[in-house]
Amino acid sequence: MLLQADKKAQFEVEIELCIAGIACGEAKALEKLYRLTKSSVYGYSLSILRNRHDAEDVLQDTYVKVFTSSDSYHPGGKPLAWILTITRNLAADKFRAYKKLAYFDEDTAEALFTDTSLEDSEDKMLLEAAMNILDYDERQIVMLHAVSGFLHREIAEFLKIPLSTVLSKYNRSIKKLKNAMEGKYDGNNRE
Template sequence: MALAIPQIHAHEHTDEQLMQRYAKGDAKAFEQLYLKHKGALYRYFVRQLGDKQLAEDLYQETWGRVIRAAASYEPSAKFNTWLYRIAHNLLIDHVRAVKPVDLVSHDNGEGLDTFAGQAQSQPDVHWLETQKSLLLKNCVALLPQVQKEAFILNIEMGFTAAVISDIAGVTLEATKSRIRYAYQSLKDCVNAKWQEVGHE
């Protein structure tokens, strides 16, 4: 009769525990945090800015601030909220520095012209869905910065309105309004652009 050897599972640490371990010098804990959050954090900046190089710069600075703040980290909020608050503050600093430019996509509407030119010749369903996606992306770029951020954090990152309000440092009602206005603006924008290219 064979003896059953119990499986030993590696203990899964929360993000907060990993950050506390990193603060005490455990570099592997930071590596785990970085690997877990790097993709979503980078996408957050790319979607907000539309400029991959600038997104990379702010992304790296966010991790730099996480490293510098490690010794003083207190898990009073979820790590995710704390991380995105750092990212949010960097984004706000950048927006203030470049005003009055409102971080709009730099394609000068060329994508819309291409879309209009191809609309008549390709009735393919997949193609239409792809074009609707491009219209939505174009419309997201046109949103005011606070609405764009709320929309991206809610839809793409899956954060609740309560978490977004903590990240942005605004009331829950203000966050809900931003999300609601973003949805309405996007609906109106996509419908208008869709009709511009001859679709009902």
């Protein structure tokens, strides 16, 4: 557990150094930041928009915004949360522009499940089921926890909702997913 916390802290430091490098005009810093965070950014935007092409647009727009706003980042904060806030805002803008939820197609599933960060087949099954049966809030919480590695407490802070809400929605989502994998989900379950 401590090793995992150390890895996460090191990951956050690497992201923060990249943002500082971008603010100083280092070309390689943006490239490294992209490599470190693209899976989280893409997965999160896909969980909101549910359309591969729109999620790719938001992915690109996020890094443009990070590039133009890197000097406004306050070191010592939570750099991945800062980037995902940009992602959420851009995705919300795109979502509002369409004023409807895009459908989840086979291309979206293929793009999500061929991502190298999702090598574990159990994670792939979980995310495939999540994209199909979970509502918007549940999908966001599962994606932030499963793909981006956020703790429930961090998700609550990030989404500005109570920790108890995050925990109950996460647990309800896991039950839905378990039932779906066992063939018991009928689309109306609210367990």
